[in-house]
Amino acid sequence: MASMAASQSICAxxxxxxxxxxxxxxxxxxxxxxxxxxQPDKKKPEQLIPRREIILRSSELAVIGAIFSFSGKxxxxxGVQKNQPALALCPATKNCISTSENISDLTHYAPPWxxxxxxxxxxxxxxxxxxxxxxxVIKSMKPDKYTPKIVEKxxxxxxxxxxxxxxxxxxxxxxxxxxxxxxxxxxxxxxRIGSFDFDINRKRIKALRQELEKKGWxxxxxF
Numbered sequence: 001m002a003s004m005a006a007s008q009s010i011c012a013x014x015x016x017x018x019x020x021x022x023x024x025x026x027x028x029x030x031x032x033x034x035x036x037x038x039q040p041d042k043k044k045p046e047q048l049i050p051r052r053e054i055i056l057r058s059s060e061l062a063v064i065g066a067i068f069s070f071s072g073k074x075x076x077x078x079g080v081q082k083n084q085p086a087l088a089l090c091p092a093t094k095n096c097i098s099t100s101e102n103i104s105d106l107t108h109y110a111p112p113w114x115x116x117x118x119x120x121x122x123x124x125x126x127x128x129x130x131x132x133x134x135x136x137v138i139k140s141m142k143p144d145k146y147t148p149k150i151v152e153k154x155x156x157x158x159x160x161x162x163x164x165x166x167x168x169x170x171x172x173x174x175x176x177x178x179x180x181x182x183x184x185x186x187x188x189x190x191x192r193i194g195s196f197d198f199d200i201n202r203k204r205i206k207a208l209r210q211e212l213e214k215k216g217w218x219x220x221x222x223f
Contacts, residue, residue: 005061005204017218026029028054037222046053051101054132056065059135059143064098067153071168071169071170071192072169072170072192072193073192074172074192074198075088075172077192078159078174079157079159079174080157080176083100083177085178085179086099086101086186087100087174087176087186087187087188088098088100088188089101090188090190091190092107093194093195093196094107094195094196094197095190095191095193095194095195095196095197095200095201096108096188096189096190096197096201097109097110097189097190097201097202097205098110098187098189098190099111099112099188099189100186100188101189110187110188110189110202110205111130111186111219111220111221112184112186112219112220113184113185113187113209113212113217113218113219114183114184114185114217114218114219114220115130115133115134115183115185115212115216115217116183117131117183117216117220118213118216118217119216119218120213120214120215120216121215121216121217122216124183125216127155127156127177127183128155130177130185130217131155131158131177133156133212133215133217134158134175134185134212135150135153137177137208137211137212138150138158138208139147140209140210140211141207143162143203143208144164144200144203144204145164146162146163146165146171146200146204146222147163147165148160148161148162148173149161149162149163150210155177156176156177156178156179157174157175157176157177158170158174158175159172159173159174160173160174160175161173162204168194169191169194169202170191171189171190171191171192171197171201171202171204172188172189172190173187173188173189173205174187174188174189174203175187175192179193184220187205189201189202189204189205
């Protein structure tokens with residue numbers, strides 16, 4: 001009985017000292033109560049992230065987190081397609097525009113250019129002259145501060161890599177002069193990674209076109 005009483009006294013003494021030592025912590029602790037209106041309603045479908053969006057986010061984060069090179073891999077389908085002469089179509093993601101798309105696709109379609117169709121063009125020029133004008137504009141401009149690098153050049157085709165100033169993301173931009181008598185230039189601008197681009201590709205193409213308009217170029221349709 002004596003030993004039991006002594007144990008109880010020791011425990012009471014320890015508890016008393018613990019409460020005194022931590023009294024200020026206990027007294028300042030305020031439980032956070034979330035009202036029913038603040039709690040998320042898991043039953044509402046509009047608050048749930050669609051499965052497709054989760055997959056896109058996961059793949060995007062996996063690409064960024066798993067590799068050290070943010071430039072991404074150069075697509076192997078760039079260039080003029082062999083089956084039907086045209087530039088490649090865009091993927092389903094919202095970070096690409098191409099003149100090869102259907103005009104009804106407002107997300108990916110962009111109209112081609114006519115290098116002899118502008119008001120500032122007094123006399124028609126040859127394809128060679130138009131190519132030089134295009135290269136000059138590409139080299140002299142940095143839309144959205146992306147740095148251009150011409151990686152491939154042919155008589156009728158140009159491939160440019162645009163690299164972002166931060167993290168080094170790369171967009172592939174192609175220009176193609178189709179055969180024939182028409183003064184048409186097709187193009188395709190696409191980001192290598194991600195699922196959207198905040199309209200960077202479309203804004204880049206528009207900036208290049210506006211500069212080319214000073215030389216006599218024009219869009220085949222209102223853009």
